[in-house]
Amino acid sequence: MAAWLGPDALVALRLSLLVAGTATAASLPPGLAVAVLLARGRFPGRAVLDTVVHLPLVLPPVVTGYLLLIVFGRRGPVGAWLHDALGVTLAFRWTGAALACAVMGFPLMVRAMRLSLESVDRRLEEAAGTLGAHPVAVFALVTLPLVLPGIIAGLILSFARAMGEFGATITFVANIPGETQTLPSAIYTFTQVPGGEAEALKLTLVSVAVSTTALVVSEVLARRVSRRMLA
Template identity: 60%
Template sequence: MTDWLSPAEWDAVRLSLRVALWATLINLPIGIALAYALARGRFPGRGLLNVAVHLPLIMPPVVTGYLLLLGFGARGPIGGFFESSLGLSFAFRWTGAALAAGVMALPFMVRAVRLSIEAVDPKLEQAAATLGASRLWVFLTVTFPLIIPGILAGTVLTFAKGMGEFGATITFVSNIPGQTQTIPLAIDLLLETPGGEGRAARLAALSIALAALALALSEWLSRRVAARVGGQ
């Protein structure tokens, strides 16, 4: 099994899983909060927030990566703050790859959760509020259990996008073997290497298998949760 991929290619697989996992973990609370704000909130600037959240879907990924480099690079205002205060660097590091994957996947998380929230009857939340429950308690006890399938869908989409992100990643953190080289970046390098087509095909097949496994797991979990919620 170890001969199927080279050590450098296994490094790319492990790094892709690490990047996708961290992008998903970071996006979960942020995506749920943004989805709730867009689905239930009525505040000035809501339209602008909606545009900002979905911009990565319509902008070229290279542009997103360039903006990340400007903002989160060592000389950027946000990146400089994190580096000086927390010692956390993003540019040309795996942390930057996770950040790029998270930004590119955030619209998928927000969209999936927002649709689930909008499908919840507001009267259920209003009934709980009339009994004296706070907005946070209403969300945790009424809304959250009903939107778990949407959260699972958003989680899988985020993870899959994190595994497959290319344009923003290579622009922001470059293609450094063992440091920032994820599966898509490794495939790109192999396709430019004479005789590397076969190894690129093996990495592509592994990527497809991981994505299919994640989707199957999401479908199974969604069915289990929906059955449990429906039976209550």
């Protein structure tokens, strides 16, 4: 594969997997928390939270990327604080690409988990409570296992979205080979240079393969989980 793909393409693939993996893993805790809040919570501002979470789904990705740049750029309010206080720079770094991908995939992840949470039979949770389980234990021992298929679906959707993210990423962290040039950016770059078509096509095939694998894995996992509950 290393010989088949050019060195630049290989770097882009590796970077894409790193960025998408980081984005997905980092989104899981806040994604689950927001899904629980939206599915179960009754609090003022719930509708606002719902809207904000879903914004990246409806905004042009370039707009999302630009907003990220304004907020998380070196001079942005959050970006400056991160840089000065923690020494973390996001703009034009792969970590910034991961942030952009996480934000873009967040609504998909939250949606899958929330739907799954809403379909949980609350009466099972009541039953667990009458057996002496504290609400935290009920969540860990009953709710979480029951929503596992939704969590898997959310992770895969977020990962797939991250693998394909282009607009927000290129706006926020540009297209720097080896640092922020992910698969889509690399494909775009190859199509812009003469003689790059072959490499672009190879990367396209790689992209299709990665996405298909993700889908199949999620399907197999989800099926295994639900079979466990039915047999």
